[in-house]
Amino acid sequence: MHRVRITLPKRRSVDYRNLDILHDALINAWTAGGAAAGDVIGPNARIWHFAALGWRQNGGNRVHTLVIGTPDPALGKWLSAMNPADIRHARAATGEAVDFSAADVEIDPDPVAPGLISLGVVMLSPLVVSRKDNGKRRWVGRIDEVDLTAAVNARLSRLAERPVRLKVEPDRLYVRCNPKHDTLVPLKAFPDGRKSFVIGMRVPLVLQGNEEDLRLAWYAGIGEKNRNGFGCVGVAEKGVGR
Numbered sequence: 001m002h003r004v005r006i007t008l009p010k011r012r013s014v015d016y017r018n019l020d021i022l023h024d025a026l027i028n029a030w031t032a033g034g035a036a037a038g039d040v041i042g043p044n045a046r047i048w049h050f051a052a053l054g055w056r057q058n059g060g061n062r063v064h065t066l067v068i069g070t071p072d073p074a075l076g077k078w079l080s081a082m083n084p085a086d087i088r089h090a091r092a093a094t095g096e097a098v099d100f101s102a103a104d105v106e107i108d109p110d111p112v113a114p115g116l117i118s119l120g121v122v123m124l125s126p127l128v129v130s131r132k133d134n135g136k137r138r139w140v141g142r143i144d145e146v147d148l149t150a151a152v153n154a155r156l157s158r159l160a161e162r163p164v165r166l167k168v169e170p171d172r173l174y175v176r177c178n179p180k181h182d183t184l185v186p187l188k189a190f191p192d193g194r195k196s197f198v199i200g201m202r203v204p205l206v207l208q209g210n211e212e213d214l215r216l217a218w219y220a221g222i223g224e225k226n227r228n229g230f231g232c233v234g235v236a237e238k239g240v241g242r
Helices: 020-032 073-080 148-160 172-177 211-220
Strands: 002-007 014-016 049-057 060-070 088-091 096-099 104-107 118-123 130-133 136-139 167-170 182-189 195-201 205-208 233-235
Touching: 002 073, 002 211, 014 096, 020 049, 020 060, 020 088, 020 096, 060 073, 060 211, 136 195, 148 167, 148 211, 167 172
Parallel strands: none
Antiparallel strands: 002 060, 002 104, 014 060, 049 060, 088 096, 118 205, 118 233, 130 136, 167 205, 182 195
């Protein structure tokens, strides 16, 4: 298990429009470091996730830190040796370019101490959950529209190939004060002008369970579309931070 923060110097950031360019830059870094493409992308990819920390500005997005984690031993070895100079991708058609060569890498410490059974977390990247309505899959925009415990456990159990039994509870006071906690994230733009979006949620949560399951949530992420930049949790006491 391994998790890192890759952070640009202060007052430095990278501009991007859609989240997929950061994903593609990370794929480049994974494969440059030795991972096979099939290990990090596609239906048989190993487990990993990331978050882009930054802000919105002038209708676009800026990122200063990438948080990347994996519970997979092989990916953990490649992640520990990942070179920030390989986190790069450019698109001539749009003029977008991602380059993290000036970034520093530091370990993101494991907060799950022996005997810990409860962890308060914030979402470093939005939590994504979907459900079927009338045969069509749609993104959930309100935390009270879904059985969060069941949704999180179902996905983690499938990824880990074992039963995961976390209890996942939102901060009810936060939800009452912030009934609108959904966020629309531009994921991808197509050559024909179409755009792909994902609706996620930003809500503080309390995760309860055994050490193994809590640690899996920390390194694998929770919810859906983790490898696309969703479901990364951080320790609540530390906030999102830089």
